[in-house]
Amino acid sequence: MPDNVLTEQKFDMGRGESGRIMRLAALNKIVPMGNFGGGPGFRCLLVLFVLHHGSLLFRLLIVHEDRLTMLYQRLRKNVAHVVRTRRGQS
Amino acid sequence: MKWKKYYSLPALLRAGNKAARHCPVISFDLFDTLLIRRIHDPDMVKLPVARYISELARHEGVVCPWYRVQEIRDTVEQEHRQRTGEQWPDHEACYPRFMGETLERIFGSRLDGRLLDEVTTFELGMEQRMLVPRVQLIAWLCDLKKQGKRIFVLSDVYLPAGHLEELIRVAGFLDQVEAVVSSADSFQAKASGLGYDFAADRFGLEPAGWLHIGDNPISDGLRPAQKGIRALVIRDAREKHRKALIKRYVNYSHGKPFWRGRAVQQLMLPLEAENQGGCSPLYTYGYNVLAPLLGAFIQGIAEQCLTNGLNRLYFFSREGWLLEKIWNVVAPVVFPLADLPQVSYLYVSRMALAGASCAHQGLTRTNADIVFLPAGNRDFRDVCRIFSLDPDPLRSLLAHHQLALDTPLNPGYTGFEPQKRLYFYGLLDDPEFQEEIRCQCAAAGHALESYLEQEDFFAHRSVALVDIGWLGTIQRFLFDAIKHRSDVPSCQGFLLAATRGIEYPTTLNNRIDGILYDRNRFDLAGSSILHVRDLFEEACRAPHPTLNGYRLDDSGQCRLIFRDRQDAAGRAEEVQNRYYQPMQKGILDGVARYASAVQLLGHSTADLKPWLNYLMVSRFAFPKTREVEEVSYRHHLDDFHGGHTPDQGGKTMLDLWQYSAGQLRRSPFLRLRFFLSSIRQRLKE
Numbered sequence: 162m163p164d165n166v167l168t169e170q171k172f173d174m175g176r177g178e179s180g181r182i183m184r185l186a187a188l189n190k191i192v193p194m195g196n197f198g199g200g201p202g203f204r205c206l207l208v209l210f211v212l213h214h215g216s217l218l219f220r221l222l223i224v225h226e227d228r229l230t231m232l233y234q235r236l237r238k239n240v241a242h243v244v245r246t247r248r249g250q251s
Numbered sequence: 252m253k254w255k256k257y258y259s260l261p262a263l264l265r266a267g268n269k270a271a272r273h274c275p276v277i278s279f280d281l282f283d284t285l286l287i288r289r290i291h292d293p294d295m296v297k298l299p300v301a302r303y304i305s306e307l308a309r310h311e312g313v314v315c316p317w318y319r320v321q322e323i324r325d326t327v328e329q330e331h332r333q334r335t336g337e338q339w340p341d342h343e344a345c346y347p348r349f350m351g352e353t354l355e356r357i358f359g360s361r362l363d364g365r366l367l368d369e370v371t372t373f374e375l376g377m378e379q380r381m382l383v384p385r386v387q388l389i390a391w392l393c394d395l396k397k398q399g400k401r402i403f404v405l406s407d408v409y410l411p412a413g414h415l416e417e418l419i420r421v422a423g424f425l426d427q428v429e430a431v432v433s434s435a436d437s438f439q440a441k442a443s444g445l446g447y448d449f450a451a452d453r454f455g456l457e458p459a460g461w462l463h464i465g466d467n468p469i470s471d472g473l474r475p476a477q478k479g480i481r482a483l484v485i486r487d488a489r490e491k492h493r494k495a496l497i498k499r500y501v502n503y504s505h506g507k508p509f510w511r512g513r514a515v516q517q518l519m520l521p522l523e524a525e526n527q528g529g530c531s532p533l534y535t536y537g538y539n540v541l542a543p544l545l546g547a548f549i550q551g552i553a554e555q556c557l558t559n560g561l562n563r564l565y566f567f568s569r570e571g572w573l574l575e576k577i578w579n580v581v582a583p584v585v586f587p588l589a590d591l592p593q594v595s596y597l598y599v600s601r602m603a604l605a606g607a608s609c610a611h612q613g614l615t616r617t618n619a620d621i622v623f624l625p626a627g628n629r630d631f632r633d634v635c636r637i638f639s640l641d642p643d644p645l646r647s648l649l650a651h652h653q654l655a656l657d658t659p660l661n662p663g664y665t666g667f668e669p670q671k672r673l674y675f676y677g678l679l680d681d682p683e684f685q686e687e688i689r690c691q692c693a694a695a696g697h698a699l700e701s702y703l704e705q706e707d708f709f710a711h712r713s714v715a716l717v718d719i720g721w722l723g724t725i726q727r728f729l730f731d732a733i734k735h736r737s738d739v740p741s742c743q744g745f746l747l748a749a750t751r752g753i754e755y756p757t758t759l760n761n762r763i764d765g766i767l768y769d770r771n772r773f774d775l776a777g778s779s780i781l782h783v784r785d786l787f788e789e790a791c792r793a794p795h796p797t798l799n800g801y802r803l804d805d806s807g808q809c810r811l812i813f814r815d816r817q818d819a820a821g822r823a824e825e826v827q828n829r830y831y832q833p834m835q836k837g838i839l840d841g842v843a844r845y846a847s848a849v850q851l852l853g854h855s856t857a858d859l860k861p862w863l864n865y866l867m868v869s870r871f872a873f874p875k876t877r878e879v880e881e882v883s884y885r886h887h888l889d890d891f892h893g894g895h896t897p898d899q900g901g902k903t904m905l906d907l908w909q910y911s912a913g914q915l916r917r918s919p920f921l922r923l924r925f926f927l928s929s930i931r932q933r934l935k936e
Contacts, residue, residue: 167520167525167535168520172492174539194775197861199861200507220259
């Protein structure tokens with residue numbers, strides 16, 4: 162029997178669940194498969210697929226975690242400011 | 252003193268081993284260092300606690316929804332932190348104090364002295380279920396202890412040391428630790444550095460020979476370094492990766508119902524030592540696929556019982572054996588304060604109940620039709636076999652209706668004539684025939700009633716009955732056998748899936764509902780479960796043999812008669828039971844984590860249905876060939892299905908899961924073809 166682990170390195174359940182969801186979601190666009198509660202959504206699927214397969218990304222970026230966090234917070238602040246300004250204008 | 256960050260556990264352990272040579276004192280941070288959390292946000296543990304307090308309040312006649320409880324808790328905790336901040340540099344809070352005040356504000360004069368203990372026990376239990384010991388680090392801690400080092404645990408958290416000790420005890424290394432220091436007791440935290448001074452004063456520790464390991468660059472890195480303590484900080488990329496994923500699954504599940512179940516399954520994933528290699532594919536399948544489906548099934552039953560006020564629940568043998576175990580794991584965790592029904596296991600089977608069902612009403616046309624649903628049943632001998640009838644006294648009556656014992660009554664056999672089926676119905680309308688049937692079945696009916704009395708079945712006004720599926724034949728036969736009694740309870744049946752191939756005689760006192768699939772509700776995805784009915788039966792099956800009937804002994808007590816296991820079919824069933832043992836273990840391990848995850852996220856069965864639908868479609872209607880190979884059962888015993896082979900069975904269509912691995916690999920569109928065919932069938936229904 163193959164050496165199975167329940168949580169694989171990609172923190173996915175079983176064998177490549179994220180890919181399986183993608184395939185079934187694509188098929189669901191052609192053949193009605195039932196109630197999937199609105200489906201997984203393309204953006205969510207993409208982000209999760211990249212995250213599951215992005216362990217290398219984490220290993221590379223964690224060294225720069227502090228700077229990335231600062232950059233992220235600054236970006237979020239700027240975006241929030243832009244949104245507030247636009248709302249104020251409208 | 253310098254401090255350094257490490258981005259993987261092995262790197263930290265290498266550096267730690269080197270540094271520890273010169274340090275007789277080693278201290279560890281607790282959360283996210285020695286113990287990791289399954290969930291990305293520790294505050295999420297507070298939500299089930301808020302729901303728990305809200306439910307407690309409801310029992311006391313206080314209306315306070317869970318979000319209001321959470322608001323009050325946050326406010327009180329904030330006030331406590333502000334007050335502490337006036338005296339100390341750290342804005343710390345102490346759980347027993349702020350939770351006590353929270354409860355006072357919610358319950359007012361109705362506050363019971365034991366309430367705080369009850370809530371604390373619940374919150375610690377919830378924390379425990381979300382914490383996983385980090386094996387490598389704890390193994391190193393034990394090594395250090397063996398070397399004679401003094402080991403301390405320092406934590407900045409609102410839980411006092413006593414509570415942390417309980418968490419460490421459950422994690423299994425409390426005996427290795429000299430003392431646990433929490434900022435909740437002294438209000439001197441590591442964040443300001445005072446926590447280190449406090450520990451040094453209290454335990455007489457010298458900074459020069461002290462090594463601290465933690466995960467926070469400020470509290471566990473900078474501050475101890477400022478005090479002259481060596482410090483190593485772990486910033487684990489794998490942990491970041493894991494938490495980024497669970498965070499997104501949980502966040503997406505707020506907007507997209509599809510991800511709710513996936514978030515539950517992400518929380519179910521085993522971590523650290525729980526995730527050991529060498530699991531058999533059957534265990535993995537049980538854990539990843541069947542556990543969430545069966546967990547949701549049991550959760551759905553509990554929801555229905557609580558809604559409808561059902562306080563007695565019987566699990567039908569033999570599938571109920573595993574379902575009862577799942578209930579015992581899931582229901583108390585998901586519904587901690589609910590008045591759950593009392594459960595027990597009822598020894599029943601179609602073969603054992605069929606005869607008893609004729610004791611008062613005789614043999615009905617519908618019950619006779621059920622016999623000829625399986626292709627293996629051919630003639631009146633099969634009717635006699637199933638209903639435990641002696642055919643000899645019936646020969647003359649059969650002959651009177653132009654029938655013989657071996658006249659084919661199933662269209663699948665050569666010699667079948669529709670006219671003969673009409674003669675058979677004529678026989679069923681014959682009062683003399685029915686009288687003989689009632690006479691032959693009277694003993695079986697009496698014995699069954701006696702058994703049910705022993706099981707307190709008639710002591711309740713309404714009972715819930717749980718079976719795996721599919722037509723509800725067991726409940727049908729059971730109710731037919733007892734419906735003449737004045738004390739018959741209202742029977743609410745819950746099936747994993749209700750196919751209703753033969754219309755169930757639903758009345759106010761006798762009804763069935765399919766939880767994951769019910770033909771009465773149009774559910775395309777749920778109907779995928781029909782591909783693997785035997786898989787579910789075998790996966791949930793009890794290790795004991797099937798029941799053949801009931802018999803009253805000399806003292807009037809009912810004795811159960813089980814099928815003999817010495818024949819080939821019985822031995823094959825034992826082989827099958829052994830083969831599926833890892834799957835049953837996987838299911839039981841999986842449902843325990845399912846219960847914790849559902850409790851944390853607060854999802855109902857309806858919330859999880861989109862994901863369950865996906866699981867059913869992807870695993871049963873579109874299985875991977877390897878899954879079919881690994882998971883298919885080896886033997887399936889069903890005494891109800893006769894031993895005949897249909898003569899006109901050439902056209903019998905194989906089900907998807909009966910195809911060989913080669914055929915499944917060679918025909919890429921085979922699954923799609925089956926799925927389209929099932930859509931057509933559902934639309935025709």
